[in-house]
Each structure stands twice: as C-alpha cells, then as structure tokens.
Amino acid sequence: MRESYDTDGIIKEACFLMQYNLENLLVDCLRHTLNIMLCTDSAAAGKPVERLIKPFTPFRLYIARTVERVAHLFRQIRNWNAMIVGPNCTFEETCITLASENPRWVPVISVADTSVSNILQGPQPSLKVSIRTKNDDIQPQSVQDPSANTIITSSLHDSHRLFSIIQKSAIQTRLLTSIPTGVAKEAIEVLFRDNPLNVEEWTSSMAIPPRTFQRELKNYSSLTPKKQVALYHAYRIAFDFLGDRERRRRGIIPAYIVDAEAKSRVIEYVLTRRSALLESSR
Numbered sequence: 001m002r003e004s005y006d007t008d009g010i011i012k013e014a015c016f017l018m019q020y021n022l023e024n025l026l027v028d029c030l031r032h033t034l035n036i037m038l039c040t041d042s043a044a045a046g047k048p049v050e051r052l053i054k055p056f057t058p059f060r061l062y063i064a065r066t067v068e069r070v071a072h073l074f075r076q077i078r079n080w081n082a083m084i085v086g087p088n089c090t091f092e093e094t095c096i097t098l099a100s101e102n103p104r105w106v107p108v109i110s111v112a113d114t115s116v117s118n119i120l121q122g123p124q125p126s127l128k129v130s131i132r133t134k135n136d137d138i139q140p141q142s143v144q145d146p147s148a149n150t151i152i153t154s155s156l157h158d159s160h161r162l163f164s165i166i167q168k169s170a171i172q173t174r175l176l177t178s179i180p181t182g183v184a185k186e187a188i189e190v191l192f193r194d195n196p197l198n199v200e201e202w203t204s205s206m207a208i209p210p211r212t213f214q215r216e217l218k219n220y221s222s223l224t225p226k227k228q229v230a231l232y233h234a235y236r237i238a239f240d241f242l243g244d245r246e247r248r249r250r251g252i253i254p255a256y257i258v259d260a261e262a263k264s265r266v267i268e269y270v271l272t273r274r275s276a277l278l279e280s281s282r
Contacts, residue, residue, distance in 0.1 A: 022267045023241045029274045030238050032060040034170045035077055039064045039095045040086030048156055049084055049111060052163055056242050058235060059170070067091045074098055080106045081170040087113050087156055096151060105178045107169035108151040111162065168192060171235045175228045176220045183208065183216035191232055197262050199225045227277055234270040234277075237263055 036059050040046035046063065053059050062077075064070040070091070074080075083099050083106055085092045092110065099106040152169070154162045172180075172188060180188050186206060196202040202225065203213045214225055221228060236256045258266070270277060 022264060022271070023237065025271055026234060026267045027057060027238045027241060029271060029278070030058040030234060032057070033278060034058050034081040034174065034235075035060050035062065035079060036166070036170065037062050037064055037070070037073055037080055037083045038086060039070055039083065039091070040089050041065050041091065042086065042088070045086045045088060048159070049086060049162075052159055053166065056239060058238055064095075067094050070095055070098055074102060079104055079173075081173045082107050082109055082166055084109045084111060084166065087111050105173055105176065107173060109162075109165055109169060110151055110153045111156050112153055113156055167235075167239055171232060174231055174235065175223060177222065178220050180220050183213070184220045187213070187217060191229065195233075195236070195256060195258060196229065197233070197258070197266070199229060202229060230266065230269055230273075231277055233258070233263075233266040237266060 036053060038046055038049055038053075038061060040049075040063070043065075050061065050063070053061050062073055064073055080099075080102065083095060085095050085108060089095070096108055099108050152165055154165050156162065176184070176188070183206075187202070190196070190205050191202065194201075194205050196205055199210060199213075203210050206213065208216075210225075217225055217228070223231070237258070240256050
C-alpha cells in the first residue's frame with residue numbers, strides 16, 4: 001500500500017525552513033555591528049533599558065556608570081550608533097558634550113521617567129529636542145547648525161516607542177556619517193516610511209532624478225544609495241525577526257512589512273556581499 005504524501009505541505013514547510021535559516025544567517029552576520037552606550041549611575045534605572053536592548057544581537061551594549069568610563073569608551077571605540085542616557089543620570093550634560101565632540105554623528109537618547117513635550121536648550125553645539133510623532137515614525141527635528149547633535153527625549157515607560165527610537169537612530173548612523181539636512185533628511189524619512197526595496201523605488205517616491213539623489217546623499221555617506229537601502233532592509237529584517245515572538249505576545253502589528261520574496265532577495269544580496277557592505281559602513 002503506497003503512502004499518501006502532502007506535497008504542498010512539504011513544499012511549504014521546506015520554504016519556511018529555508019526562509020527561517022536565511023534570516024538566522026542574516027541575524028548572525030549582523031551580530032554586534034551596532035555599538036550602543038548606556039550612561040547611568042543607577043543600576044536600577046538602567047535595567048529596563050538593558051532588558052529592552054539585550055535580546056537584539058545586532059546591538060553591542062556598553063554600560064558607563066561614570067564620566068571617566070564614558071570618556072574611555074569614546075577613546076576606545078570610534079563609531080557609536082547611539083548614546084542612551086538613563087533617567088536622572090547625574091552626568092548627562094557631560095555625556096551630551098562628549099557625544100557632540102565626537103568626529104562622527106552620535107544620536108543621544110535621553111530617557112526620562114515621564115514623557116517630555118517641551119524643547120530645552122542644552123549646551124552648544126548640542127540641541128535637546130523632545131519629539132512626538134504618530135505611528136512611532138521618529139524623526140529628528142531640524143537644527144540651525146547641521147553639526148549640532150540632536151537629542152531625543154523619550155519616556156522609560158513607553159518601551160515600544162523607546163525601542164523604535166533606538167532602532168532608527170542606530171540604523172541611521174550606519175547609513176549616514178552626519179545629521180542629514182535637505183534632500184538627505186527627506187530621503188531618510190521616505191526610507192523609513194515607505195520601505196522602498198531599491199533605489200528606483202526610493203527616488204520615485206521623492207520625484208528626484210537618480211543622479212541628483214546620489215549627489216545629495218554623497219555629502220552625508222560613504223555608501224552608495226544601493227548599499228544604503230540594502231543595509232536598511234537587512235537591519236529592519238533582523239529586528240523584525242528577533243522581535244516577532246514578543247510582538248505576537250503583545251499583539252503589536254509591525255511597522256515594517258515586506259513580502260517573503262522581496263525579503264529573500266534582500267537577505268541573499270546582503271549575505272553574498274556582507275564583508276563589503278558591513279566594512280564600508282563602519
């Protein structure tokens with residue numbers, strides 16, 4: 001008696017396993033590629049931020065409990081993708097100053113016990129800004145001096161929004177070397193909002209000729225637009241994959257949605273070019 005096989009079921013399972021393995025490989029190749037510094041002199045105040053970040057392996061988290069430690073880390077590591085200042089940190093202003101003096105752009109995320117809705121002027125050349133936008137589409141406010149650092153204030157109690165800010169700040173600094181203005185700022189806003197899969201879709205969304213687009217972005221990045229969009233999707237896919245279980249438990253609908261075929265193309269492109277992509281953006 002011949003056994004009956006569910007061919008469609010076997011094919012679906014094989015496709016699922018292949019996609020799952022590809023995503024695992026992507027996550028592994030992005031492991032510890034984003035440097036995050038948490039500044040806090042209170043272990044208790046820093047714990048919620050640690051718990052939020054540690055499950056996401058692309059982050060390498062460094063904790064600084066003193067001004068001396070902050071200064072040492074800046075001397076030790078050249079590229080920082082974000083600095084998080086914990087609630088009521090007594091050396092917050094020093095952290096902001098050191099971040100603003102760094103040769104590369106270091107976004108500063110100031111974590112408060114409650115949401116802040118006013119704009120506060122910090123020590124120059126930094127500008128402290130608290131921003132509230134819909135659908136967790138976190139955008140830095142424009143500043144008069146492009147070299148000034150943008151400091152985003154978020155509530156410790158809104159973990160979903162806080163992680164959205166951390167994720168976006170970290171990815172932006174992998175794609176850009178300085179705070180974007182003009183066309184570059186609009187390009188990053190469109191990238192996170194529309195998730196274009198290639199440069200053609202990206203420029204089409206902005207109604208800008210590709211050559212003009214590339215010339216404008218060149219002022220803020222050593223990466224070509226093609227590499228930028230590939231790295232953007234690689235990190236978004238990795239974060240989406242790692243956060244899927246927790247998100248399902250909490251009933252959160254992800255803001256990042258790409259169909260399976262497009263996702264596979266992105267992953268394969270990044271995995272076959274991982275060295276060139278990751279090294280060129282360090």
